[in-house]
Amino acid sequence: MIFKVVVTPDPEDGGFTVSCPALPGCHSEGETLEEALENIRDAIAGCVAVLNERDRTTAIY
Template sequence: MKFIIAIEPGDADHSFGVVVPDLPGCFSAGDSLDEAMANAHEAIDLWCETVIEDGQDIPPAKSISLHQQDPEFAGWVWAVVDVPVEKYLGPAEKINITVPHIVLARIDEYAKRHRQSRSGFLVDAARAAMAAQP
């Protein structure tokens, strides 16, 4: 699963800070950019494992442009990290669904533009719909 991270630039006296805006309270740091990103990966993994074990859902991601408008992150650097948290959700199951041809074509086109698989897009869309209307 891909997560947007905001990186507060460090210097000789300060570590690089990392915040995961879509995961409340998930943050990390590192003395170098590489260390900060590795630590962010670990923090995201632990955050998601804990939330799922507590019976909650991982919040749906917001767009990076929305996060960039937050004045708290002015001057920060943005990145995306891929953390395989799906392992905490249980094994994948194949399903058979019926979708109108034109809708399926649009799903595939959208997923391709966003570098997702069809299944990944459908799962993300379902999560977002369920989060919007509990």
């Protein structure tokens, strides 16, 4: 799956924050752009895993 992310430089700390608009609440940060992108990949994987688990545990009547 491909997700678009929004990268925002943090002028105060010098790092980056990253969010994934398709997954509300899914965000991360990093000191470098590369680190921030690696971290958001991990965060997206975690969010998708939680959503998949919720789908499996939801009973349909």
